[in-house]
Amino acid sequence: MRKYLLKRVFYMILTLFLVATITFFLMKLMPGTPYSNQQKMTAQQIQIMNEQYGLNKPMWLQYLIYLGGMLHGDFGVSFQFSNQPVSYLIASRIGASAQLGFQAMIFGVVLGIIIGAVAAVHRNTWVDTLCTILSIIGKSVPNFVLAVLLQFYIALKLGWFPIADWGGFSYTVLPTIALGVGPLAETARFIRTGMVDVLNSDYIELAKAKGLSRYGIVYHHALRNSLIPLVTLIGPYTVALMTGSMVIENIFSIPGIGEQFVKSILTNDYPTIMGVTMLFSAGLVAVILITDIIYGIIDPRIRLSGSGD
């Protein structure tokens, strides 16, 4: 197991290195410069600015300098956001995004599993049809439409929750719902499909023959076996949500990282782009490893064949 983990961690580092390299050069290929009012600047001013940010050095040297800094945990200084260090910028903004993304995932996955399981148990009845229709709606309605509807009806008309901004838990409820409906619909669909298969299997028939109740069969036998395909889905989804959703963060004025990321791309804020990309990638490779470990916990067959010992 230890050997396996070491091997995996080595590959994770390799992946991150490749991501950093490719992103760095792709970013440099983007048209434009980091300066917003370049037309009004003199050649000399640009020269000075380039020197200050190290943009006058050859590209390979810039790359090496960046990599060197990254190894020391230095992601450079943002061009755009009041010259703050990127690591500080991310640290101050990731909290809100991560909390929101995590809550949305928990909300979506837990409710999705319940809805999917109910649909599967009552398959081919009106309950199943209702669940399917709901999950299609959940999947097809863009979350910003839902967000605005929630703001209008729940926040403005009913006044149950604040309409926007970032304060206590009550501020997170509406954005959590808006963000969580996507994973909810997806989870419900996955669980329903998986569980219908599982419920038709011989070991469920055997469980019935043991005299277990319907609830007992679903809870003890069907659920765990239906979760396996879902695990693949959840990992990357969680990372995507936790590293910020630009639209939802904008609509609810949440000081998250998603908004920052888009702005940094539009303005060629190289260090911020790199920083956020590296954070996202690191999250993703970590989640893939965790996913594989969770697989093993859920399905003993994978535990033996996958761990290499």
Next chain:
Amino acid sequence: MAERILDVKNLKIDFHTYAGAVKAIRDVSFHLDKGETLAIVGESGSGKSVTTKSLMGLLANNAEVTGGSIMFHDQDILKKSEKEMQNIRGKDIAMIFQDPMTSLDPTMRIGQQIAEPLIKHKHVDKKKAWSQALELMKLVGITDAEERIKNYPHQFSGGQRQRIVIAIALVCYPEILIADEPTTALDVTIQAQILELMKELQEKIETSIIFITHDLGVVAGMADRVAVMYAGQIVEYGTVDEIFFNPQHPYTWGLLNSMPTLSSTKLEAIPGTPPDLLDPPKGDPFVARNPYAMKIDAEQRPPFFKVSETHYAATWLLHPDAPKVTPPDEIVRRRQTFKDIMAHKAI
């Protein structure tokens, strides 16, 4: 006389499909006494499995029982609610399934799978249930049971898994054990071991067995009595000797004739296919494939004619007015053996 624990009378089951109602079980009656093994023999689609599923209350959603009764002691299983059936299943009536490779939950430890019925029916705590599960694993012949109780199904071979499935079925010491083709998915050598084990356990646990199979070779060694099913009906039943050596129904003749023997040079088959149960024939369902068919076979369903106290067959050939026919050579030979057996018994 042995205590009668199960009495199925005039059972009729339809399956509702888009094409119409399939009359899968058409007036089936049989009984089971304490400690005996009844084999139900028939080809695929004859209704063997449907019959046993109805005993467990595990019929598919589109199945409808349209008549008859299943008396388990003095209670009619067909009148039980789902909740009441849950208390019978796995406790009083248990079942062994056909394919051990797929009938165990791949993500649950073997110990828990065996212990589950105990926890459900006998309300024992998990620790006690596991220790009883361990006893049963030893009883069904799993070596190193202490170690293996924590294993998962994929760590066992097919034969071992079927032993575990048997352990699950027997853990509550059921009165009736239904074995639905328990050896079909296994190698021939493993088959013999599993059959041996079942016989051994039947004596220890004192259970009655309903043994579903299409393999007459398996029946000979296992059963006390045999019921032959065809097209949703029982066409002949009797003791194992009576069915094997003094069969009366042409379908039973066909089945026995198609069994390979040491002297047979080619395999005999019964020509034709079973009738469509969407629109079952009016008379004897075997009429279309029966080389000995008479006019009345197509028109009227034959009643059961008594051959002996224990042996009945539904064929017009047994009617006093029917012409005498000569069965296939193989059957004539068997009848000769039957005379020897009876003579031997008489002594």
